[in-house]
Amino acid sequence: MKALYFNKFGDNSVLKYGDVDTPQVDNDQILVKTAYSGLNFADIYRRRGTYHIEKHKPYINGYEGLGTVIVLGEKVKNFKLNDKIFFVDVPLANAEYVCVPVERAIKVPHDLNPELVASIGLQGLTADFLAHDLAQNVLGDRVLIHGISGGVGQILAQMLTADGINVYGVTSTQEKRSLALKQGAQELFLRNSSWLEDNKGRFQTVYDGVGKTIEQSLLLTAKRGKVIFYGMAGGNPPQIDLLQLLNQSKSILTGDLWDYLTDSTQRNARAQRLFKYFQNNKIQISSPTIFPLSKGKEAYAYLESGQSTGKVLLKL
């Protein structure tokens, strides 16, 4: 089968497109013919060798996708051939065929377009746990999101707005700023302007998936408020002085989506809660940027450049 693979960690030049062995299903797995594999910042960390990756020779990146069931393991119930399924936390997904453990398979709802479901993907489930588990925002809170027009940012912003939270954002370009305002944010700040001074201590919650901005985020947070640190798209965060946090009654919360998708029941309940926002037209995301898997190298470079708006998908 065709796959995007690499033999050593490094920059984008290590990525290769070509033939690898087709995987064989175990009893409790289904073989999926991939239609889309979603690209995430974690795949860049993995390619660089700075994040956990499935041991495999060669390495094949990608932990989410959508496709059609073509083989059922002997013990599989509740799924049938030709079912359309969506999966996250399943390794080796930048490939034509993926073995998906049944407890990690989520059926694609009939009333949602599969390309939309692939675009919601892992970023949507991330937004859901950031909004509903980690932060515990209260109706009317002021919440700031860094990188608000990114994949997680767009869904998180509209989900919080639909939940009655006042959403503010930071972004790098006028174009991304306009998009976030159109999607319901109250006020948008341009990253390279002098907005920081005027907004110190203004937000009950600051969502920071950029990482290197964590000190800014603490300045922006109100006393008794919290920073939700969930990624480092812009670079690793500096060390934080806990005494300084204590003196100002500010907290940093953090978490990894995988620790919330603990079993099939959790996974499906969270996916249904997320899909409802789309079924009820509460969230509209920008169209994904789609690259064929054979051009995967360009897709990684595009995501890594920070220029992307919304989801980047690899199509097979």
Ligand SMILES: NC(=O)c1ccc[n+]([C@@H]2O[C@H](COP(=O)([O-])OP(=O)(O)OC[C@H]3O[C@@H](n4cnc5c(N)ncnc54)[C@H](OP(=O)(O)O)[C@@H]3O)[C@@H](O)[C@H]2O)c1
């Ligand atoms: N904790 C978890 O379980 C979990 C799960 C999934 C994702 N994540 C994290 O969530 C974060 C956002 O992921 P995403 O998929 O939404 O990515 P994304 O679509 O690329 O969005 C990231 C945004 O960060 C901003 N940014 C600022 N500095 C940047 C830089 N130097 N390089 C690239 N982007 C930069 C960009 O927005 P502006 O140009 O507007 O500033 C960009 O749109 C990542 O850190 C990712 O690792 C965490």
